[in-house]
Amino acid sequence: MTSETPRLRADAQRNVEGIRLAALDVFRAHGLNTPLDAVARAAGVSKGTIYHRFGGRQGLIDAVVEELVAERIKGIITAVGAIDDPVERFENYLRQIWLLQYDEPAANDVLLRSMPTSGAVNALCEHANENAGRLLADAQATGKVRADLTAEDVWLLIWERGIIARACAEQPRDGYSRRSEYTLRGLRSGS
Amino acid sequence: MTSETPRLRADAQRNVEGIRLAALDVFRAHGLNTPLDAVARAAGVSKGTIYHRFGGRQGLIDAVVEELVAERIKGIITAVGAIDDPVERFENYLRQIWLLQYDEPAANDVLLRSMPTSGAVNALCEHANENAGRLLADAQATGKVRADLTAEDVWLLIWERGIIARACAEQPRDGYSRRSEYTLRGLRSGS
DNA sequence: AGCGATCTTGACGCATGGTTCAAGTTCTAC
DNA sequence: GTAGAACTTGAACCATGCGTCAAGATCGCT
Numbered sequence: 303m304t305s306e307t308p309r310l311r312a313d314a315q316r317n318v319e320g321i322r323l324a325a326l327d328v329f330r331a332h333g334l335n336t337p338l339d340a341v342a343r344a345a346g347v348s349k350g351t352i353y354h355r356f357g358g359r360q361g362l363i364d365a366v367v368e369e370l371v372a373e374r375i376k377g378i379i380t381a382v383g384a385i386d387d388p389v390e391r392f393e394n395y396l397r398q399i400w401l402l403q404y405d406e407p408a409a410n411d412v413l414l415r416s417m418p419t420s421g422a423v424n425a426l427c428e429h430a431n432e433n434a435g436r437l438l439a440d441a442q443a444t445g446k447v448r449a450d451l452t453a454e455d456v457w458l459l460i461w462e463r464g465i466i467a468r469a470c471a472e473q474p475r476d477g478y479s480r481r482s483e484y485t486l487r488g489l490r491s492g493s
Numbered sequence: 494m495t496s497e498t499p500r501l502r503a504d505a506q507r508n509v510e511g512i513r514l515a516a517l518d519v520f521r522a523h524g525l526n527t528p529l530d531a532v533a534r535a536a537g538v539s540k541g542t543i544y545h546r547f548g549g550r551q552g553l554i555d556a557v558v559e560e561l562v563a564e565r566i567k568g569i570i571t572a573v574g575a576i577d578d579p580v581e582r583f584e585n586y587l588r589q590i591w592l593l594q595y596d597e598p599a600a601n602d603v604l605l606r607s608m609p610t611s612g613a614v615n616a617l618c619e620h621a622n623e624n625a626g627r628l629l630a631d632a633q634a635t636g637k638v639r640a641d642l643t644a645e646d647v648w649l650l651i652w653e654r655g656i657i658a659r660a661c662a663e664q665p666r667d668g669y670s671r672r673s674e675y676t677l678r679g680l681r682s683g684s
Numbered sequence: 685a686g687c688g689a690t691c692t693t694g695a696c697g698c699a700t701g702g703t704t705c706a707a708g709t710t711c712t713a714c
Numbered sequence: 715g716t717a718g719a720a721c722t723t724g725a726a727c728c729a730t731g732c733g734t735c736a737a738g739a740t741c742g743c744t
Binding site: 310311313314317347348349350351354 | 719720721722723724
Binding site: 502504505540 | 730731732733734735740741742
């Protein structure tokens with residue numbers, strides 16, 4: 303029960319942990335596509351070790367993505383869930399997700415499905431999308447949000463903002479979010 | 494007066510023309526960052542010849558960009574200039590530019606200033622921006638377009654759509670333009 | 685026709701980054 | 715203490731694409 307696999311040697315175990323920590327740092331700062339060399343260097347091991355222990359980028363991501371972004375996304379879902387007004391709730395959800403995409407390249411990569419073959423990443427992304435779908439329906443029920451908006455539209459709006467956030471690089475955060483706001487206004491009903 | 498430089502040999506002249514034509518085709522289809530190998534292959538010459546005749550990507554672009562996109566941009570400016578209502582004029586300008594960005598990767602590259610060191614590209618981009626500034630001012634004078642919108646905002650909105658268009662790849666055109674419309678609505682005054 | 689100037693070629697070196705694996709190192713059970 | 719399994723390394727391979735240049739091909743003038 304304690305450990306199914308034959309147990310790692312002490313040095314290997316140390317390395318696995320070191321690599322995980324390094325990956326958390328490096329991915330957090332530069333996204334899930336950072337060269338594995340960078341992770342290896344940060345962990346003080348060689349590239350080969352990462353391939354050995356995690357099987358490649360995908361495995362490494364699977365091993366850290368939960369700790370890397372799940373908290374953030376769930377935090378937003380929870381925080382926004384406390385808002386009473388459905389329109390406010392929906393709009394704030396988008397605002398926060400969009401800012402998260404700007405602030406955290408790794409979270410952005412998850413929401414953009416950069417690693418479409420990773421189960422862990424997809425699960426997180428699905429989770430976010432389901433929530434968005436619910437919030438959208440509630441908001442539309444008030445009549446204050448355009449009725450022709452679909453759940454897929456919302457996902458694509460998040461995708462679009464993510465693509466922009468990724469390209470933003472050195473552009474100011476408030477400009478980014480001001481322009482996000484224009485899109486948000488366009489989602490409301492009327493004229 | 495007929496020709497300052499010592500005149501090219503006939504075969505060289507043929508190649509210059511062939512390369513220009515090939516570049517028009519290839520750039521039109523895949524944007525200004527297409528590997529020069531592709532242009533060379535399309536022209537039936539080798540990479541080296543392009544470097545020889547045009548000095549590299551930049552020179553080649555300078556030699557074709559005018560023919561490649563000036564027409565399109567000027568066409569939009571003219572067409573839109575015929576609209577009476579300033580708001581309509583402004584909004585249609587954005588609509589058309591945004592579609593151009595989706596339809597023509599090369600025009601998109603110009604508007605995104607992909608080649609910041611190319612005078613020819615910059616001139617075209619400037620020209621478009623000046624026009625947008627004028628249209629914005631007129632539209633704002635009616636009070637129907639948000640007063641806090643600046644010319645730089647408009648440029649950045651074009652930049653954002655361009656980044657998205659570039660990433661769109663296999664996404665449907667009408668989804669892209671529907672979402673553009675949301676942003677457009679958000680630019681109007683009110684609420 | 686032949687010579688020299690002009691022109692083209694394609695293989696080379698550069699850099700990035702993923703992925704593999706033979707060889708060498710370190711651990712640990714005995 | 716040591717044998718041998720477990721582990722790590724780093725250089726080698728791949729692929730992409732830019733930019734260069736010595737060698738060879740072609741043109742066109744005489």
